[in-house]
Amino acid sequence: MVQVGSLHISPELVNASCAWASDLGQLQALFDSPDTGAVLTRTSTLEGFQEDASSHTVAFASSSTTSLNSYGYSPHKLSQYLSWIESILSAAATPKSKPFIISITASQPDVTRSTIDAIQALRSKGPAFADIGIEFNTSCPNIRGSTPPGYAFTNLVPLLTVFADAWRADNSLTLGLKLPPYVHAAQFAEVLDTLRQFSTTADVDGHARNPIAYIACTNTLGNALLMITRLRYRRPLGGIAGDALHALALGNVYSFARLLEAEDSASGLKNLVIIGIGGVTSAEAAARMRKAGASIVGSATLFGKEGVRAFEIISGKH
Numbered sequence: 001m002v003q004v005g006s007l008h009i010s011p012e013l014v015n016a017s018c019a020w021a022s023d024l025g026q027l028q029a030l031f032d033s034p035d036t037g038a039v040l041t042r043t044s045t046l047e048g049f050q051e052d053a054s055s056h057t058v059a060f061a062s063s064s065t066t067s068l069n070s071y072g073y074s075p076h077k078l079s080q081y082l083s084w085i086e087s088i089l090s091a092a093a094t095p096k097s098k099p100f101i102i103s104i105t106a107s108q109p110d111v112t113r114s115t116i117d118a119i120q121a122l123r124s125k126g127p128a129f130a131d132i133g134i135e136f137n138t139s140c141p142n143i144r145g146s147t148p149p150g151y152a153f154t155n156l157v158p159l160l161t162v163f164a165d166a167w168r169a170d171n172s173l174t175l176g177l178k179l180p181p182y183v184h185a186a187q188f189a190e191v192l193d194t195l196r197q198f199s200t201t202a203d204v205d206g207h208a209r210n211p212i213a214y215i216a217c218t219n220t221l222g223n224a225l226l227m228i229t230r231l232r233y234r235r236p237l238g239g240i241a242g243d244a245l246h247a248l249a250l251g252n253v254y255s256f257a258r259l260l261e262a263e264d265s266a267s268g269l270k271n272l273v274i275i276g277i278g279g280v281t282s283a284e285a286a287a288r289m290r291k292a293g294a295s296i297v298g299s300a301t302l303f304g305k306e307g308v309r310a311f312e313i314i315s316g317k318h
């Protein structure tokens with residue numbers, strides 16, 4: 001069991017936010033799976049994302065468990081996810097048996113605030129709904145005309161301020177950040193330097209806390225091309241994931257883990273949990289992620305190929 005903010009995650013395996021965590025049936029199957037410790041939704045927004053089938057799609061490689069996708073965010077609005085989650089948790093035999101983490105994104109502070117408020121309104125409906133966290137997606141590489149904000153991390157300060165305010169008002173709110181794959185050392189330092197500004201001042205024992213409970217590393221690596229995708233397709237380029245991303249994702253997890261190890265307990269970041277995502281397509285890959293420093297591992301591509309059976313495979317049951 002790993003404690004992430006106020007959420008208890010057991011087993012330490014989750015689906016990564018993805019297109020296969022889009023609708024009620026998919027979320028229910030994830031909730032019912034005994035092999036995951038939390039359900040992550042696909043990234044949603046207040047208004048829903050305009051999806052069109054010729055631009056937004058996914059393809060799998062034939063020679064390895066690798067995917068390439070050009071999806072943006074979910075076409076379903078946040079309000080739809082809230083009502084699905086409310087109905088799943090209301091019907092559960094043992095409410096609170098598995099946390100939900102709602103992936104969201106926004107680029108403006110006021111929209112971010114409204115998004116958090118809508119989620120908090122569900123959480124306040126009673127103890128059955130308390131175990132709902134928020135993951136802020138900073139890293140979708142497929143949004144036309146927009147740099148994934150995780151690649152210009154200091155620009156996120158106004159939005160992180162909104163998250164920090166929400167956490168100060170309610171410490172039971174679990175917040176995570178979905179980060180893009182980074183490729184040089186200064187990028188990891190920039191993330192931690194920015195987050196450190198939001199830590200509380202150290203208490204008498206010298207311990208500080210940070211509003212952000214976890215980082216999820218990594219999202220897909222953008223602008224990749226698989227030659228199996230039709231080049232005449234409106235958008236043959238997309239985010240690469242699965243086996244082809246694994247080495248870079250391991251390097252990201254390892255880099256953050258080493259930096260966090262060196263943090264002082266007064267910095268507030270010492271206990272930042274890492275969810276390792278990227279090419280977790282087997283029990284061996286999950287073991288490598290944990291060895292690199294992940295406390296929890298997540299998977300999207302194998303889940304897309306196999307459905308919830310993926311989590312049995314990663315757990316070593318096959």
Ligand SMILES: Cc1cc2nc3c(=O)[nH]c(=O)nc-3n(C[C@H](O)[C@H](O)[C@H](O)COP(=O)(O)O)c2cc1C
Binds near residue numbers: 218301
């Ligand atoms: C089809 C597809 C859709 C995805 N959609 C999202 C999303 O909505 N939000 C998000 O944070 N990540 C999204 N991702 C990225 C995954 O969460 C994950 O970071 C990435 O695929 C690497 O994990 P994997 O190697 O297990 O696939 C998506 C990935 C795929 C393949």
